[in-house]
Amino acid sequence: MKKLSLAVALLLTPALAQAWPWSQDMANQLSVKPQESPDSANPEPQSFPKRSVPVPGTTVAVKDMEAAVKMANPIPADEKSIAKGAQLFNIYCVPCHGKSGTGDGYVGAKLILRPFDLTSDQLAEKPDGHIFGMMTFGGAIMPPYAYDLSPTERWHVVNYVRKGLKKASAAQAASSAK
Numbered sequence: 001m002k003k004l005s006l007a008v009a010l011l012l013t014p015a016l017a018q019a020w021p022w023s024q025d026m027a028n029q030l031s032v033k034p035q036e037s038p039d040s041a042n043p044e045p046q047s048f049p050k051r052s053v054p055v056p057g058t059t060v061a062v063k064d065m066e067a068a069v070k071m072a073n074p075i076p077a078d079e080k081s082i083a084k085g086a087q088l089f090n091i092y093c094v095p096c097h098g099k100s101g102t103g104d105g106y107v108g109a110k111l112i113l114r115p116f117d118l119t120s121d122q123l124a125e126k127p128d129g130h131i132f133g134m135m136t137f138g139g140a141i142m143p144p145y146a147y148d149l150s151p152t153e154r155w156h157v158v159n160y161v162r163k164g165l166k167k168a169s170a171a172q173a174a175s176s177a178k
């Protein structure tokens with residue numbers, strides 16, 4: 001009985017805190033996905049064509065972290081995108097990375113591996129695709145967010161991490177110093 005309830009508990013843990021992978025089955029069809037190359041001889045992820053408009057809610061087929069790192073950020077980091085990114089970051093990332101992004105979230109503090117500082121120079125030197133890839137595939141401990149955040153939403157979060165987080169972090173440090 002104990003074994004059975006353990007099995008049930010494991011089944012009910014959405015793939016260790018991720019949504020079910022099959023929740024996107026209907027979207028996985030033969031059609032060419034945004035940024036996917038239609039040319040099998042040149043399978044690298046493609047930039048969006050000039051003057052095209054990204055459509056929210058679409059799936060981007062990206063094979064692995066290596067491919068993600070090479071992706072160009074298709075969403076301009078304007079005020080609107082950064083604001084949307086901030087909203088999503090506060091929901092999905094703050095528990096571990098903290099409001100400051102430095103890894104001081106309530107959950108992050110309890111992890112064996114402290115969530116990396118997202119305001120570090122080390123991360124600043126990495127391409128946008130690295131942050132997109134971390135959200136898409138997760139890390140050793142960090143869960144993937146590909147089933148919770150659409151690709152467009154993930155790029156908004158990238159824009160916030162790049163352009164808004166340091167300001168939020170500095171504001172928090174200033175208010176706690178008071």
Ligand code: HEC
Nearest residue numbers: 092093096113114115116123131134135139140141142145
């Ligand atoms: C459950 C805790 C947790 C949550 C929630 C979380 N992360 Fe992480 N994150 C980690 C940990 C732990 C690491 C360290 C690397 C690893 O897990 O392999 C990490 C690493 C990273 C890195 C790599 C940093 C580097 O220097 O290479 C990025 C980028 C990142 N997270 C972004 C995010 C974003 C954006 C979100 C929100 C969508 C998020 N994380 C949500 C725990 C978390």
